[in-house]
Amino acid sequence: MTTPELTVLVVDDDFYVADLHRRQVEQVPGMRALPAVGTARQVRSVLAEQHVDLLLLDVHLPDGDGLDLLRDLDVDAFVLSAASDAATVRRALRRGALGYLIKPFASGLLADRLGAYQRYRNVLDERTGVDQEALERALRILHSGDAVKAASPSRSATEQSVLEQFGPGAGAGSGAGSGAVELSAADVAARVGVSRATAQRYLAALTADGLVTMKLSYGTTGRPEHRYSRP
Template identity: 35%
Template sequence: MIKVLVIDDDFMVAKVHAGFVNKEPGFTVVGVAHSASDAVKAATALSPDLALLDIHLPDMNGLELLQRLREVQPELDVIVISAAREMDTVRKALRGGIVHYLMKPFSWDDLRERLKHYAKTYQPLHVLRDKELEQADVNLLFGMGSQSRRPLPKGCSAETMSLVESIVRQTPEPISATETAEKLGTSRVSARRYLEYLAEENLAQVNLRYGGVGRPERRYSWNG
């Protein structure tokens, strides 16, 4: 569960934002702060993973608070939610290492999109902090996940590719094209096309199993 701290000086706005967050699966609001001083105390006591930060606070500018929060919670990620539209403010926020900048007013779908992006890209890096990353992992973090892959081979669908990825990811041992085809309910030749694509994109590793007569069997494991 991703723990979220909501920071906004407007009590009603903070309540609405907290309600939005709690509606998104995998997220929970652990605290709400209406001033910079309260935010620092909450970040220290609650160790949130993510903060929704307003720029305009009564006792400190949100950009200054961003640095203060990092001092007490170095791995805290931040999404700025603010009515501030000045280029200088946005630039400073980006240089401060925020995850997203969302301008008020916004819809639930706007916030949900950013929360889902955070859960998909940034949060796994905390879990895998002691693991060496592949280029694909880094591309995803910098928003290049969709551009980092070649188009799918002719006749292949994105839906089936997603299923194949899921099968390879969730199978503890290297899996063959025949076994993958059985899970998909498709032909071995079709399954192998998807598996080979993943291997060519360095998303899957090919393992050769020797034994019997003929060429070794190609088996695939997730490269992660």
């Protein structure tokens, strides 16, 4: 199972800042940045012509309030603004912002939040149903950024080894197509050198964090098999 590339539109009337954020988006695998825009009118024009998954939206625009614009749009958005008063932050969240980054922020923070957004989208995949557990997990991922990946240092080496089995050059498992690496828990166990139960435990944790996806593969006989791949 592959995850479609996510399209991001940066909205900031400061050309230098807008270009900086656009280039940061382009550095995130699986994300594509459209040419940045600087006005509310331009945002509406872009959205009328093509699909956008995520806005990186400033509050103060030359032709209007970014938060008024946010209220009128049906698109995911992070607000990136120097406005740091609580009233503005609350208003942004009330009008639908998924996150709020106060400028200037640390260089890695935007990449961290973009990665969290990708994993949030992986969990809330439109091709699958959502139960309450998945919803809670998606919200934790979105609001904690990449903190979940560092939650268990004692198992990080094995977990990283499991994850690396799905990376470039790992080789395709049986049933993989178009170069995708799709593996069962038994495949991962054999590659990493751990028991199947241990591999299954790490795969379940990585799936919960949105770092791998799981699907059921139905054979001609027997029970369906869980198969895993990178989003």
